[in-house]
Amino acid sequence: MSFGVREFELSLMHRMRDLNAARVEDALRDMGASRAELRAAHARWTRMLHSPRPPRNLRRLLGPPSYAGTTAVGSLTCRVSRWALPSWPGLEFEVLAGPGGEVWNQWFVRPSGPRALAFGDVEPWSCVVGDVGASFPGAVHLEGQAPHHWAVDVPHEGATYRVLFVYGLCQRVEAR
Template sequence: MGFGIREFELSLMHRMRDLNAEQVEDALKNMGASWAELRAAHTHWTRIVHASRGRAGLRRVLGPPSYQGVTPIGSLTCGVRRWALPAWPGLEFEVLAGPGGEVWNQWFVRPRGDAAMAFADLTPWGCVVGDVVTSFPGAAQCEGGAPHHWAVDFAHDGTAYRARFVYGLYQRLDRVPDGSA
């Protein structure tokens, strides 16, 4: 099995199925892919990442980034690379690398900056962490329950919610039972 953009998208969906299996299943049908192909893509990507040349994996698979630059984080200057992926139009997969080239973060972002969204606009795979934080005053980011998972706690109309993300891409919204996010 070769490894290209399609396989990379499938490898991302492997982790997304933790929180949104129905969305992944619909995407697989639309792509003409199977669960076996998704698992094989994830396995292959894991081998690429853990190989000694793993840092170059995305560039080798996806080609040159659509954006490459630097960003200051505290007193450090970090590298930023972004790739547009067909499965998620309008968003880009971003890799933030430390001064030594080590990957610090990888997730989806909106390339032109976060978008303000109404509560009704929160649709799976339609927004990113920054959109939710921007849209709901007092929103707080927190760790998710697995690798590459994030959460954002916020309140809307007096109800506490936890938005759940995989690779920074919105997957689902859970109501916080006790009302305190």
């Protein structure tokens, strides 16, 4: 079995299931995929990452990126690569690699830049960390509770809400 776009999407969904199992189940049904296929894709991805010869980049698995370029992070120049994935139209999976090729960050972004959101627009699988951070003055970014998790506390109408993300993609909104 080759590892391609479908398997990569399933491996991402495996981690998303931590915070939004119902949405992942809907996506599996839409893809015609089973939970067993989800687990198998995640297990294979994990084995590849921890093998003596892990994949050096996603290009071999996903094909050429929809965007490849550089960005400055402080005084360093880093490589940026992005891939469009069918399950998340309008978003791209971005990998930021340091000068030595090591992966510094990987998450979903909106390639056109952050979208302005009203609070009611913050819904699972519809927005990314950049959208939420740019749309709500006073938003506080926090580390998540597991690998590839992120959180942003958002003030709204006198209350604080925590928006939970996996790979930078909104999964859930909770009142604090």
